[in-house]
Amino acid sequence: MMRMLVLAGTMTLTTTVLAQETIKTTLVSGPGRDREEGPAMICDGDISTKWCVDEPEKMPYIIILDAGKPMDFAEYGFVTGNDTQDYPDRNPVTWRVSGSNDKQNWTTIDNQTNDRTLRDENEQEYRFKPDKKGQFRYYRFEFLKMAGGTRIQLSEINLHKVARTAIKTTFVSGTGESGKEGAAMANDGLFYTKWCIDEPGKMPYSIVLDAGTQTAIAEYGLVTGDDTHTYPGRNPQQWKVFGSNDKKDWKQLTEVRYDRSMRDENEQEYRFKVKNAMPFRFYKFEFEKVWQDTRLQLAEIKLYK
Numbered sequence: 218m219m220r221m222l223v224l225a226g227t228m229t230l231t232t233t234v235l236a237q238e239t240i241k242t243t244l245v246s247g248p249g250r251d252r253e254e255g256p257a258m259i260c261d262g263d264i265s266t267k268w269c270v271d272e273p274e275k276m277p278y279i280i281i282l283d284a285g286k287p288m289d290f291a292e293y294g295f296v297t298g299n300d301t302q303d304y305p306d307r308n309p310v311t312w313r314v315s316g317s318n319d320k321q322n323w324t325t326i327d328n329q330t331n332d333r334t335l336r337d338e339n340e341q342e343y344r345f346k347p348d349k350k351g352q353f354r355y356y357r358f359e360f361l362k363m364a365g366g367t368r369i370q371l372s373e374i375n376l377h378k379v380a381r382t383a384i385k386t387t388f389v390s391g392t393g394e395s396g397k398e399g400a401a402m403a404n405d406g407l408f409y410t411k412w413c414i415d416e417p418g419k420m421p422y423s424i425v426l427d428a429g430t431q432t433a434i435a436e437y438g439l440v441t442g443d444d445t446h447t448y449p450g451r452n453p454q455q456w457k458v459f460g461s462n463d464k465k466d467w468k469q470l471t472e473v474r475y476d477r478s479m480r481d482e483n484e485q486e487y488r489f490k491v492k493n494a495m496p497f498r499f500y501k502f503e504f505e506k507v508w509q510d511t512r513l514q515l516a517e518i519k520l521y522k
């Protein structure tokens with residue numbers, strides 16, 4: 218009972234800390250309906266509501282947000298809609314971000330052209346670091362092109378004060394851990410070395426990483442191998458992530474089934490969120506299924522706080 222209470226307390230604390238890292242904004246203007254699926258839904262703090270508009274004559278679609286006072290941010294995040302998986306191609310691929318203090322003189326702080334970072338997943342956040350920073354009260358997002366067609370949908374635009382930072386981890390153990398393509402290669406910091414294993418009798422393939430101190434991870438990244446494009450089907454399809462402080466008691470943090478977001482590309486990182494993040498020192502990944510047969514390969518596994 219006592220233990221449950223402690224865990225619940227930690228979870229609340231983590232949520233609060235994360236919430237404070239996001240700047241509260243209000244909508245100044247944007248195209249679309251007044252209420253449901255209107256532009257105000259982009260900054261209501263609720264990822265289950267979204268801004269969704271298809272009015273080609275109004276393109277580029279321009280959203281202006283008010284941060285209340287001049288301030289800068291480390292990263293901005295686009296959160297996909299609640300049904301983006303069923304209705305793909307509504308994510309932006311080309312956009313520009315600008316800042317202003319009078320809504321007339323705008324300074325461009327970021328430009329993305331044909332960027333395919335956003336995937337057709339529901340309610341997932343993708344974060345970007347702007348090229349420039351400045352103290353601005355107003356931020357303008359101009360969406361010039363979507364993945365397909367003229368309809369855009371996003372559930373939130375977040376301005377984050379603190380950037381995600383990678384945690385320095387050390388390798389503890391893993392399936393097939395020795396050798397040139399052993400599990401340790403997924404934690405050597407190099408994208409051109411990889412963990413590559415095909416031993417069906419040892420599935421699920423597991424790897425344990427040490428974060429050094431108890432650290433809550435908000436996200437983790439899986440990096441595809443250096444020849445995944447030539448040898449497709451080696452990306453994981455189903456896996457679980459666990460946390461522990463003693464390498465004995467493992468608490469399951471997240472489970473991914475039938476992941477379709479990782480593509481057969483070389484040395485590409487795909488980020489995944491951890492819901493209910495809690496501080497742990499050790500993290501274990503168990504890969505239960507790969508896309509084709511039984512060979513798994515990953516160049517790196519990265520943890521972010």
Ligand SMILES: [Ca+2]
Nearest residue numbers: 402407410516
């Ligand atoms: Ca590596």
